[in-house]
Amino acid sequence: xxxxxxxxxxxxxxxxxxxxxxxxxxxxxxxxxxxxxxxxxxxxxxxxxxxxxxxxxxxxxxxxxxxxxxxxxxxxxxxxxxxxxxxxxxxxxxxxxxxxxxxxxxxxxxxxxxxxxxxxxxxxxxxxxxxxxxxxxxxxxxxxxxxxxxxxxxxxxxxxxxxxxxxxxxxxxxxxxxxxxxxxxxxxxxxxxxxxxxxxxxxxxxxxxxxxxxxxxxxxxxxxxxxxxxxxxxxxxxxxxxxxxxxxxxxxxxxxxxxxxxxxxxxxxxxxxxxxxxxxxxxxxxxxxxxxxxxxxxxxxxxxxxxxxxxxxxxxxxxxxxxxxxxx
Numbered sequence: 105x106x107x108x109x110x111x112x113x114x115x116x117x118x119x120x121x122x123x124x125x126x127x128x129x130x131x132x133x134x135x136x137x138x139x140x141x142x143x144x145x146x147x148x149x150x151x152x153x154x155x156x157x158x159x160x161x162x163x164x165x166x167x168x169x170x171x172x173x174x175x176x177x178x179x180x181x182x183x184x185x186x187x188x189x190x191x192x193x194x195x196x197x198x199x200x201x202x203x204x205x206x207x208x209x210x211x212x213x214x215x216x217x218x219x220x221x222x223x224x225x226x227x228x229x230x231x232x233x234x235x236x237x238x239x240x241x242x243x244x245x246x247x248x249x250x251x252x253x254x255x256x257x258x259x260x261x262x263x264x265x266x267x268x269x270x271x272x273x274x275x276x277x278x279x280x281x282x283x284x285x286x287x288x289x290x291x292x293x294x295x296x297x298x299x300x301x302x303x304x305x306x307x308x309x310x311x312x313x314x315x316x317x318x319x320x321x322x323x324x325x326x327x328x329x330x331x332x333x334x335x336x337x338x339x340x341x342x343x344x345x346x347x348x349x350x351x352x353x354x355x356x357x358x359x360x361x362x363x364x365x366x367x368x369x370x371x372x373x374x375x376x377x378x379x380x381x382x383x384x385x386x387x388x389x390x391x392x393x394x395x396x397x398x399x400x401x402x403x404x405x406x407x408x409x410x411x412x413x414x415x416x417x418x419x420x421x422x423x424x425x426x427x428x429x430x431x432x
């Protein structure tokens with residue numbers, strides 16, 4: 105072989121060796137996910153339970169993952185803006201704090217910028233909390249039987265507040281209507297905090313609302329809790345019955361939060377994220393923070409969350425169809 109051929113072979117061997125050397129750090133880097141900060145997109149404004157839950161988890165999961173975990177609030181359109189932003193990130197380091205809205209909205213809108221099955225991988229449940237049926241402290245309604253009797257006597261005249269058309273509070277009231285053969289009239293507000301003045305002064309008769317915002321007002325005696333929508337009573341409201349225990353069957357409604365991985369996070373990272381989430385939810389700091397804003401940690405597997413998301417989508421699609429609910 106002449107010198108030119110030997111030179112070409114030497115150069116080729118050197119190129120192959122260089123490529124192999126470059127590939128080794130790349131593979132190691134992929135195996136060492138995360139290799140930069142991880143963000144959790146919360147599709148709601150700062151200050152609420154979903155935001156607080158995400159920040160509590162971030163403080164514990166960051167050190168365990170070896171990278172900072174930062175929370176990014178992307179509110180708007182009932183969660184659609186933030187969920188869509190997470191679905192489109194495709195950067196391999198984005199998580200989503202999902203909630204009930206992401207399984208309800210697909211039944212109400214056909215133009216969503218995300219698809220749950222295509223764009224996200226479940227990691228695990230984070231929390232669940234029932235709704236509370238509440239009235240003003242001076243309301244003549246003192247029980248669910250009182251409420252049903254009044255609604256049947258005055259069809260369409262009792263108003264039920266909610267934080268927006270198609271929200272869980274709205275759908276729960278519609279589900280109640282269907283189960284009990286009554287017609288509570290929905291009144292939509294732009295957020296739960298705006299409901300409180302009208303609920304306290306009796307401008308609206310009642311609401312199926314989230315526990316955290318109600319709890320201080322119930323404990324102060326300014327609101328009266330008639331029932332909770334969970335299958336069992338809750339320790340935060342001793343003596344308050346469940347709907348099923350007072351004759352309203354089939355109305356187990358929970359507001360929930362869950363952590364999901366956006367498209368692009370490597371598959372091999374998902375079991376680690378699941379394990380770190382479970383450990384964080386079992387930790388004393390996270391449980392204490394959750395208790396402060398009135399939500400209950402829920403630990404699940406990835407498979408359990410996947411099944412739950414599917415069942416919730418099916419359930420709410422049926423309610424939307426049978427109650428003829430549309431967004432305005």
